[in-house]
Amino acid sequence: MRKFFTMTAAILLLAACGAEKAAHEDKQSGDEAAKQETREHKQGAENKEEDKPKEESTKQEEAVASPEYKLNQNTFALEPIGEANPKVVLLTIDDAPDEHALEMAKTLKKLDAPAIFFVNGHLIDSPEKETVIKEIHDLGFMIGNHTYSHSDLTTLPEEKQGEEILSVNDKVEKIIGEKPKFFRAPFGKNTDYSRKIAEDENMLLMNWTYGYDWEKEYMTGDAIAHIMVDTPLLQDGANLLMHDREWTNDGLERIVDGLRDKGYELLDPALIDTKTE
Template sequence: MKKVIGGLALATLIAAGCGGNGDTEDTDGSQNQTDLEEIEENSENSGMTGSNEDSEMDEDEEEHDHEDEGIDDETESEDDPEGETAETEVTHYLADDHTVRPLDENSDEQVVLLTIDDVPDSHGVEMAETLAELEAGAIFFVNGHFLHSDEGKEQLQAIYDLGFEIGNHTMNHPNMSNLTEEEQYSEIVDLNDMIEEITGERPRFYRAPFGVNTDYSRELLEEKGMQWMNWTYGYDYDADYMEAEPLAEIMVETELLRNGANLLMHDRSFTSAALEDIVTGLRENGYEPLDPARIE
């Protein structure tokens, strides 16, 4: 992470859920329209220095003192936790299929991208703390309607302060295909403004609710220098996996798990409870959660 730490089938969506496998739905015709229609139908039911004392000394003593001072300054800079940290190396890019791929084609590093949507609802900070303890990177995609209260703002700040990338998930979690261009603009840009006001940093990643992107939203994101992504797979919206144990199992045992996979999760109690086992299981299978700061 950028500040603190280094890196099936569709079913009924529950309130504020985001939909099924992210590479199976979009409005550009490249993804499965039947799934999208199911998602849209279900979405209607659903609802993160001290003073310097002068003295006389000969030239040799003065030169020696200056040399020691330089060494001390260098040591202080290396050890000072408030000093600038080394810039994270960019090693991956976001592919058109929403996976992350290495810039170096010869790289044998096996990674996955963890993403948490609908933040900060009730468990976002808890999930961020778990991931921070595990030194696992993730993107927390935020909805603006959670940020109208002081508590919501504080929760977002806490997630950001733990070092996590904050993404834009729209202000009110609408189906963007039902909105005018002006309304789409407000859903994205107004939330960017709100997030920047709270954290001091504008989001660079965007995820559309239900995975529904439009021609206009993609043009707007390009204009604003943002990158949009859907996902490879996710299960915590599926009634069969709304408990920690089965969710943790499917997230690491699914045939959809592969190098660069983009894993969708949500700010929910059972997902939070499963999170440590998910990260542990991914690592046991040879996959390391990627620090989003490593994505160009």
């Protein structure tokens, strides 16, 4: 009988040890499964994060590839495409960088107000002025082509017209790494040849709807700020012409504030369809 109880106890002890070992193995297996699930979850999250910038990049590319405004080549006003906000105006500054362009760019940057700076080639012939135009571009502003010497293109032979336009494109590309997307002829006077060059260079030919800062009566900050905002020519899609001038620089912040007070959004030129075909 004692032998029977001894054998029974031994069997029970072995069974208990086996159960404990199995439980331990089950726990280890469960722990490993949990760890594996955690690793897979973490990896999935990392993959999701890696995919996120790609998705955002794709969306940004789609945004760039989908312009929201087109330029009316008869009135030079900006017209909405689809459901874009019609109550917009475009700011443009010619004859940059003369003396005030960089300060004007900094003012506009502070106000979160986009614009196009149209440059004259003879104003970026020095290393100092090259630095200025690069800084304006680095602030986020588009650089447009306004010819080399600001000559009336209608008075020049075709060869000279080509030099006036193409030399600026080459110079701007060297400075900022890209060619201008917009072309504005001096005095708004184009020729068939200048139009062809602009088209060949994939530049959108752009004049303006109104401007005043070359008229003597508006050569103060107060006067130019008042007329640019209160003119009857201000309407949806207006294309505003200003220049690198002391008085325009002085009135610039008031112009921006006044336009916004009237409910106008300042149009980002990156949203303009620049296709020339």
